[in-house]
Amino acid sequence: MRVCGVELKASEANICxxxxxxxxxxxxDCRVRRLNLLDINSREQLQEFQFAFAKLMADYKVDKVVIRQRAPKGKFAGGALGFKMEAALQLMSDIEVEIxxxxxxxxCLSKNPIAIAFEDTGLKAFQEVAFVTAFASLSR
Structure with missing residues (x-):
């Protein structure tokens, strides 16, 4: 099974x-490490973000997208833009999306620890949360 871990941060989706x-x-290997949403008020930009993400998932034959949930309120609450992006991903029709x-x-990590140091994966530092999210999903 192939999954795509996603961390939504500000106006970007970091993926692994x-x-x-x-x-x-x-x-x-993946040709994209992050996708950006440039104009938060543009319907067309949101549709382009969703289309680009769906195309990437189809190209790499991804079975499931796993998004790390963000807090809706409190000190570490996610912004409105992140929730818009999350909704756009959840509304993709051809792929399963899990939060x-x-x-x-x-x-999950306490039961199934990651056997390799993140630095040895060859991923960029900003992809760590997306990697851990994907690993947890596949280890359940």
Whole structure:
């Protein structure tokens, strides 16, 4: 199964592809590491963001998108733009989209720790949360 972990931060979606086959994890190469939404008030920009994300998932034959949930209120609450982007991803019709809470991710990692240091994955530092989210989803 191939999943795409997503962390929504400000006006960008940081992504990481991860697949699991026969108990082995694989980090496939991906031409995109993050997608940006430039104009928060533009309907066309939001549709382009959704189309670009859906096209990327189709091109890499991703089975499921896993988004790390953000707090709706409080000190670490996500902004309105992030929730718009999350809705655009959830409304994609051809792919399953799941939202994982930080507590579910933490619980999964306590039962199934990551066997490799993040620095050894070859991913960029900003992709770490997306990688951990994808790993937690595949380890459940």
């Amino acid at each position: 592809l991860l697949s699991k086959s026969d108990g082995l994890f694989d980090l496939p 994982l809470t930080p507590s579910a991710i933490k619980e």
